[in-house]
Amino acid sequence: MESENLTIGKALKFARHDFLNELQLMLLYMDLGKMPEARRTLLEATERMRHESMLEKLRLPKTEIWLSTFEWRHTTFSKKLHCNIIAGNRTTNDEKIADYLERLIDILEEAVDPMDEYIIHIAVKATEDQWSIQLIIEGTLVGTLELPQSDGGFEVSGVLREKEWTFTISGR
Secondary structure, eight states: OGGGGSOHHHHHHHHHHHHHHHHHHHHHHHHTTOHHHHHHHHHHHHHHHHHHHHGGGGOOHHHHHHHHHHHHHOTTEEEEEEEEEOOOOOOSOHHHHHHHHHHHHHHHHHTBOTTSOEEEEEEEEEOSSOEEEEEEEESOBOSOOOOOOOOSSSEEEEEEOSSEEEEEEEEO
């Protein structure tokens, strides 16, 4: 899995860089007297961090790392994450989920236009006994897509539309 190339030091460097960018944007808005924009930027950053921290409740640590570091490793996509997670015991193999997600994104990266912009909406939902991760990719996909084979332990579905592909994996 590619995330093994992302060291803890590199991850912290990326996180600090992103955080400083957000602080600088807020400061710029304040310097320009645009307090509503500064407030909106602060609230958006806080909400984004809340969803990122909620991933811990999923209790799938490799999948959590994969989701948290996605944007740093796959710069083709801009990520928007939404989580609604209730902690529970998961029976699915965590490493297989993260590996599957990585294989899926590798296939997607082969089917994108490098000159186009792509947004990936990631919705992570979990109850005490079920979980799902839904990826919705917005943008024109060139080439054909074939879902990678699942190693088992979780269900996979995908729907391809003209400028949107929805992919869901789920399990217990």
